[in-house]
Amino acid sequence: xxxxxxxxxxxxxxxxxxxxxxxxxxxxxxxxxxxxxxxxxxxxxxxxxxxxxxxxxxxxxxxxxxxxxxxxxxxxxxxxxxxxxxxxxxxxxxxxxxxxxxxxxxxxxxxxxxxxxxxxxxxxxxxxxxxxxxxxxxxxxxxxxxxxxxxxxxxxxxxxxxxxxxxxxxxxxxxxxxxxxxxxxxxxxxxxxxxxxxxxxxxxxxxxxxxxxxxxxxxxxxxxxxxxxxxxxxxxxxxxxxxxxxxxxxxxxxxxxxxxxxxxxxxxxxxxxxxxxxxxxxxxxxxxxxxxxxxxx
Numbered sequence: 424x425x426x427x428x429x430x431x432x433x434x435x436x437x438x439x440x441x442x443x444x445x446x447x448x449x450x451x452x453x454x455x456x457x458x459x460x461x462x463x464x465x466x467x468x469x470x471x472x473x474x475x476x477x478x479x480x481x482x483x484x485x486x487x488x489x490x491x492x493x494x495x496x497x498x499x500x501x502x503x504x505x506x507x508x509x510x511x512x513x514x515x516x517x518x519x520x521x522x523x524x525x526x527x528x529x530x531x532x533x534x535x536x537x538x539x540x541x542x543x544x545x546x547x548x549x550x551x552x553x554x555x556x557x558x559x560x561x562x563x564x565x566x567x568x569x570x571x572x573x574x575x576x577x578x579x580x581x582x583x584x585x586x587x588x589x590x591x592x593x594x595x596x597x598x599x600x601x602x603x604x605x606x607x608x609x610x611x612x613x614x615x616x617x618x619x620x621x622x623x624x625x626x627x628x629x630x631x632x633x634x635x636x637x638x639x640x641x642x643x644x645x646x647x648x649x650x651x652x653x654x655x656x657x658x659x660x661x662x663x664x665x666x667x668x669x670x671x672x673x674x675x676x677x678x679x680x681x682x683x684x685x686x687x688x689x690x691x692x693x694x695x696x697x698x699x700x701x702x703x704x705x706x707x708x709x710x711x712x713x714x715x716x717x718x719x720x
Contacts, residue, residue, distance in 0.1 A: 444478040455534060455715030468534075468717065469493040483507060509555040519550040521567030521580040525593035528612040528621040529640035532653045532680040533693045534713045541608040541623075543597045544630025545578040546571045561586045565595075575601050589614040604632045617644040633667045634659040648685040651695075654678070676700035682713070689719045 453468035471493035478486045484506040491499040501514035512519055526541045547569035554565050562585050569578040582595030593610045604627045612621035619642040628634040635658050642651040655678040659667050682695025697711045 444476050447475045447477075449473045449475065449720055451717060451719045453715065453717035455713050457711050457713055459709060459711040467494065468715070469495045469497075480504075507556065509553065512550075512552040512554070514550050514552075515548050519552060519567075520547065520569055520578065520597065521552050521565035521582040522578075522595045522597040522606060522608065524552065524565055524567075525563075525582050525584040525595060526608045526610045526625075527623060528591065528593075528610040529623040529638035529653060529655075531619075531621070531640040531642050531651045532697075533651075533682060533684060533695055533715060533717075535678065535680060535695075535697045535699075535711070541595075541606065541625045541636075542629050543578055543580075543599050543606040543627075544602055544604070545569060545576040545597075545599045546573075547576060547578060548572060567597075575599070599630055602630050604630050606630060618642070619644070628657075628659060631659065631667055647687065648683065650683050651680070653680045691717050691719070693717075 450470070450472035452470050455466050455468060457464050457466060471491060473489060473491045475489040476487065480486055484504060486502070486504050488502045489500065499515060501512060501519060503510055503512045522541055522543060548571050550567060550569040552565050552567040554563055557564055563583070565580075565582045565584070567578075567580040567582075569580070570576065571578075577600040578597050580595060580597035582593060584593040585591065591610075591612045593608075595608050597606045599606075606627040606629075607625070609624045610622070612619065619640075621638075621640045623636070623638040625636040626634075628636050636655065637657075638653065638655045640651070640653045642649055656675050658675050676699070678697065678699045680695055680697050682693055684691055684693035686692075693713070693715050695713045697713065698708060699711070700708045
């Protein structure tokens with residue numbers, strides 16, 4: 424009996440097993456030079472540092488979180504909880520919304536371009552996105568709700584994304600409080616061996632009726648390197664983000680990028696040229712060449 428009591432007392436002081444979190448420190452450092460008609464300048468890209476955490480929870484659940492800070496002054500963060508029923512994501516960046524989570528497949532350039540990046544009229548600081556497990560491989564449904572500093576920044580959104588054998592397609596919509604405009608995005612991509620092609624289409628950009636953006640992209644991966652092409656076309660002035668070009672001024676300004684990159688481990692070097700029409704639709708254009716080096720760890 425004394426032995427049994429002793430074992431029971433010893434067991435009471437045994438520390439229960441704790442699931443330790445796996446912490447990863449990473450980031451990116453990038454510098455590039457631009458050569459344009461106005462001259463040659465040196466630039467520091469959005470160098471950033473990122474801390475990510477993963478942890479296995481009870482009942483087959485898992486948790487992941489990240490903190491991301493860059494020298495542009497932005498600080499993104501997110502928490503995701505996943506179970507057999509699906510996943511729930513909390514965050515403060517545009518990519519956390521159901522509108523932004525699945526789009527921008529045609530944004531392949533190292534610098535510039537990306538004009539078809541979708542955006543509603545809301546400035547969001549707190550976002551929640553639910554992705555229920557639909558039981559269909561490759562199919563994801565996202566339901567999102569976002570809030571900002573102002574009551575008019577409330578955004579509700581939904582998106583659906585499907586992938587199968589190198590093919591991916593996504594569609595999403597977002598509605599903002601006290602706005603009659605629905606922002607919509609369609610993204611499609613296909614990967615076949617070393618070749619990747621993609622298309623983005625946005626309607627109601629920045630919450631403005633008639634503001635549209637389109638983008639197409641093509642890349643060819645040759646081992647550690649990549650050759651890429653991206654073309655964007657818009658019908659709004661990016662300076663204000665809201666004014667829609669109309670009448671004779673509606674020349675649909677275009678941005679075209681051609682470049683090549685090469686990776687050695689985490690080190691990536693690239694050279695690209697960017698041709699851009701005036702965002703006001705005037706008959707002017709600029710050419711810029713980029714020489715860049717970045718290291719991701």
